[in-house]
Amino acid sequence: MGRLFGTDGVRGLANADLSPELAMAIAVAAVRTLVAADSSHTPLALVGRDPRASGEMLEAAVVAGLTSAGANVVRVGVLPTPGVAFLTGEVKADLGVMVSASHNPMPDNGIKLFAAGGHKLPDDIEDAIEVLINSGGNGWQRPTGASIGRVHELMDGAEHYLAHLVAAASHPLDGLKVVLDCANGAASDIAPEVFRQVGAEVIAIHAEPDGLNINDGCGATHLDSIKAAVLEHGADLGLAVDGDADRCLAVDASGSEVDGDQLMAILALAMREAGTLTEDTVVATVMSNLGLRIAMREAGINLVETKVGDRYVLEAMKAGGFTLGGEQSGHIEGVGFDLYVRMVGEAVQSFKGELPEDEGSAADVRIDLPVDANLPHEYIGVERLRLEMYRKLASARTLEGLAEVVAEMTDRYGDPPAPVSNLAAVARFRLLVRAYGLTDVGLQGRHIRFSPIVLPDSKQLRLKRLHPEAVYKPAGETISLPRPGTLRDTALLDWCTTLLRDVLGDGVRQLDRQRRAHRHRLAAPHHDRALDQIPQGDGAVPGAVRRAGHHPAQHPPRPVDADEPQSHLAQRGNQLLTPLAGLAVHGRAVAAQLLGQLAAHLLPQAAG
CATH class of the missing domain: 3.90.1150.50 (Transcription-repair-coupling factor, D7 domain)
Known part of the structure; x- marks a missing residue:
């Protein structure tokens, strides 16, 4: 039998692979493992979920399991996974539980566990939990009477998280039009409100969850609709999250996609320039785009690679004391949440450049x-x-x-x-x-x-x-x-x-x-891989590849004022990336200004 826990918790078809009985067993085993490690106090667990219909059933099973094992429970309702992680640390809970299958289709569901402080559980703790589940109780006596856990509701959890996010934004977004694809998921209410409160004009799409439509042709894994919406509304960019809003991808004003590797490159340059990128190192997975490796090498930034999974990225960051890491899929980790958000704000406001993408790779797989x-x-x-x-x-x-x-x-x-x-x-x-x-x-x-x-x-x-x-x-x-x-x-x-x-x-x-x-395409006299422009002099932005079927006259990019002052960061970033102009790249200049904001607002509380 394979390992129960995958790279991001337990997932499966709700009420089949992931039954209420299994959800309850996971909750019981998690509390027993915590008590075995520290029995000095009654454990406190915080529980949230995404809006998919089966979440109501599985949340009830999780709460029953936690309380039956003697833990007190705080329920926060529908909230993004990063919000559950944040509040786990804020209320000083011993355990956080998120009922969600992330970007998976609606029939699936999952259970993610967080340790104290809102950090992912290490493999050895998950293994210990799985051993207890497979043991079937092994003679364990359940608490009775006053030792049974109690359930409380945190009615203002979402408001508290919203206030934290707005306070963390370091720059106003006045005058910018942003399309948000909320995947009919956990961020459907909070994401548009965050951006409105920091000054952006927001067009929210797929923000009406009904329990059945989560991730249904929308969100970070289905970008066609947000690309169309950005072009239709003439927006500066679009940002798409998945069902539990723990990953973010972006689309620029011309409809070109921006993935997690581009985001990491921008943050790395900003943090290195500010002197906050520990040992000039970024942590990424083996699936990261070659363009990220090249850009980091040219910038003099080290790249440490891990297995696929944001948990392994964070483990490597903690082991090395590094301050930035992430995945191509849009998961970003950072040590020091407020510092991270400040760096995002600086990068968003001042960096104008492009990240090369390796031509002809299967990076989209x-x-x-x-x-x-x-x-x-x-x-x-x-x-x-x-x-x-x-x-x-x-x-x-x-x-x-x-x-x-x-x-x-x-x-x-x-x-x-x-x-x-x-x-x-x-x-x-x-x-x-x-x-x-x-x-x-x-x-x-x-x-x-x-x-x-x-x-x-x-x-x-x-x-x-x-x-x-x-x-x-x-x-x-x-x-x-x-x-x-x-x-x-x-x-x-x-x-x-x-x-x-x-x-x-x-x-x-x-x-x-x-x-x-x-x-055959290469033999054609005018194929669509020709560069639109060639860099000219220091600080020039690398040229972009014209996408097939895209005509600039139909969808002109948002103009950039030639006299607009650039910070030293922007100038240095462009100088670092200019040698890579010969690579085939997708247009990224507009999205680079803002692509970090939603990720910064919706990321898990980082490791301390």
């Missing part, structure tokens, strides 16, 4: 599987050469091209050790997944989820015949099925590849068709 994949220092000892090889692996557009990179690497550095072979396997798998049209393959609790997938009836029947344990959800465009035992690394990638081939056909043939189409 998210792979969240237990695979130990990296280029160890022991294999390639020189940082410059290691970055060069990462870039080549990420830039490979075909299986043949990838094979050539691996052959070159083997010739230069010797037979690859297991982590390097795994990295090549991940690169191959990402190309195949991209060829199938998927954007997300990841571990969700004890299941592996593939999305988006639209299956006609014939392929649904084929899926059921070949993989009877699989569950296809047309509304969420996902396939979910149990993880095969303890498979990991290349064995797990091979299993996933077989499943996709069984259901969707030969991915290698699809890659070959894409390769031929790509060569």
